[in-house]
Amino acid sequence: MQTATMDKIVSLCKRRGFIFQNSEIYGGLGSTWDYGPLGTEFKRNVKKAWWKSVVYERDDIEGLDAAILMHPKTWVASGHVQGFFDVLVDCKSCKKRFKVEQLTERGKKKLEQAKCPECGGTAFTQERPFNLMFKTFVGPVEDTGSQIFLRPETAQGIFVNFANVLNSTHRKLPFGIAQIGKAFRNEVTTGNFTFRSREFEQMEIEYFVQPKDADQCHKSWIQDRLNWYLQLGIKRDNLRVREHEKGELAHYAKACADIEYKFPFGWSELEGIANRTDFDLVEHAKHSGKDLGYFDEETKQRITPYIIEPSGGVDRTVLAFLADAYREETVRERKRVVLGLDKSLSPIKVAVLPLLKNRPEIVDLAKSIAADLRKDLSDCDKKVVYDDTASIGRLYRRQDEIGTIFCLTVDVESLEDKKVTVRERDSMQQERISIDRLKQYLKERL
Numbered sequence: 001m002q003t004a005t006m007d008k009i010v011s012l013c014k015r016r017g018f019i020f021q022n023s024e025i026y027g028g029l030g031s032t033w034d035y036g037p038l039g040t041e042f043k044r045n046v047k048k049a050w051w052k053s054v055v056y057e058r059d060d061i062e063g064l065d066a067a068i069l070m071h072p073k074t075w076v077a078s079g080h081v082q083g084f085f086d087v088l089v090d091c092k093s094c095k096k097r098f099k100v101e102q103l104t105e106r107g108k109k110k111l112e113q114a115k116c117p118e119c120g121g122t123a124f125t126q127e128r129p130f131n132l133m134f135k136t137f138v139g140p141v142e143d144t145g146s147q148i149f150l151r152p153e154t155a156q157g158i159f160v161n162f163a164n165v166l167n168s169t170h171r172k173l174p175f176g177i178a179q180i181g182k183a184f185r186n187e188v189t190t191g192n193f194t195f196r197s198r199e200f201e202q203m204e205i206e207y208f209v210q211p212k213d214a215d216q217c218h219k220s221w222i223q224d225r226l227n228w229y230l231q232l233g234i235k236r237d238n239l240r241v242r243e244h245e246k247g248e249l250a251h252y253a254k255a256c257a258d259i260e261y262k263f264p265f266g267w268s269e270l271e272g273i274a275n276r277t278d279f280d281l282v283e284h285a286k287h288s289g290k291d292l293g294y295f296d297e298e299t300k301q302r303i304t305p306y307i308i309e310p311s312g313g314v315d316r317t318v319l320a321f322l323a324d325a326y327r328e329e330t331v332r333e334r335k336r337v338v339l340g341l342d343k344s345l346s347p348i349k350v351a352v353l354p355l356l357k358n359r360p361e362i363v364d365l366a367k368s369i370a371a372d373l374r375k376d377l378s379d380c381d382k383k384v385v386y387d388d389t390a391s392i393g394r395l396y397r398r399q400d401e402i403g404t405i406f407c408l409t410v411d412v413e414s415l416e417d418k419k420v421t422v423r424e425r426d427s428m429q430q431e432r433i434s435i436d437r438l439k440q441y442l443k444e445r446l
């Protein structure tokens with residue numbers, strides 16, 4: 001069995017409409033990507049699975065949808081204006097640009113000991129800081145007074161709404177706020193497809209706890225988040241947890257662990273889970289002059305909660321699911337590519353296929369079955385398609401390649417016995433099921 005390479009994934013994504021280069025007809029805009037018809041469904045399903053697990057299946061997390069544009073003071077308080085930099089150098093021989101962090105293996109080596117990954121050169125230019133935030137302007141005058149930023153993380157929208165959520169929901173500690181939304185970073189070193197994009201989506205939870213409970217809570221979130229990926233089918237061997245070393249921690253963090261995935265280009269971060277202490281609420285209180293504390297009924301004291309932050313990227317998660325699910329098999333001496341996605345994530349759940357497209361009775365029956373199922377299953381957000389644009393063998397292969405769970409084939413016999421052949425993606429087992437039992441059959445299995 002063959003597994004994924006980046007070339008294979010990128011090619012499948014383009015060919016089948018998962019992910020396209022952004023502004024492709026103009027030659028593309030670097031490190032920005034557009035999700036096509038199947039990618040849109042798939043990405044929605046990933047976000048839905050996350051939201052279900054953190055907001056609907058727990059009773060301690062509220063949802064939020066904050067604006068991308070925020071008051072510029074936000075980014076002073078958060079430390080991004082002063083500290084959200086990549087430090088860059090150029091290789092003096094091949095002129096390629098690198099992050100110092102990358103050359104020094106996150107501070108393990110000194111820059112003098114580093115080698116250029118491109119040409120092996122050892123001489124680099126002076127270090128230069130580069131702020132990763134995109135700037136824009138509010139209103140008609142483009143001066144420093146009207147300058148704002150596109151948010152580089154969704155988290156700050158949660159911190160500045162802490163008191164609003166607390167007052168409107170009357171929550172007690174511990175509780176969390178979850179948000180999914182776009183974030184923007186003017187990344188300098190890009191590449192690896194959607195892994196590092198300039199516009200991407202984050203799924204973030206800010207979980208507010210009593211300071212004494214923070215360490216324990218941090219540990220349990222690392223486990224919870226790891227389990228989420230496992231439950232959705234990512235192979236255990238392809239996931240690991242990496243604790244940050246002291247020198248690597250962000251300015252706000254007391255501890256941080258990354259969940260890493262073994263991408264075809266190597267182990268890389270999928271999600272970071274940080275203990276942010278009371279840094280954010282303290283800083284926003286200081287800069288805004290507002291009270292962002294919490295009244296502890298038990299001790300009758302005002303405290304500032306600590307924050308545990310599981311922060312994941314939608315696009316990286318989508319890419320990891322694709323890489324993990326991709327497989328090539330040989331079945332009866334023919335190659336088949338299968339996207340073995342979890343059924344909750346597959347962009348299409350059911351495809352209805354006529355065995356003979358030149359027989360109007362078969363086509364009509366297949367279309368009416370598809371229409372019927374669509375009405376019923378779309379209530380539970382399950383996409384059903386009809387396809388007659390190729391021979392049945394090829395139609396099966398196309399559906400396998402995009403991860404469709406069931407193919408329903410309507411043939412000559414179906415006209416007589418009112419049954420269709422239901423083929424399951426992974427086992428390729430086929431069963432004849434009565435048309436009037438189909439809805440029930442599929443609902444039970446999806």
Ligand code: ATP
Binds near residue numbers: 185195197
């Ligand atoms: P990296 O070290 O890879 O740049 P980071 O540690 O800066 O990532 P965080 O600031 O912790 O990332 O952001 C939280 C999550 O947001 C990451 O785990 C990742 O999934 C996602 N993310 C961050 N930057 C990008 C990006 N440029 N493109 C896609 N996803 C991103």
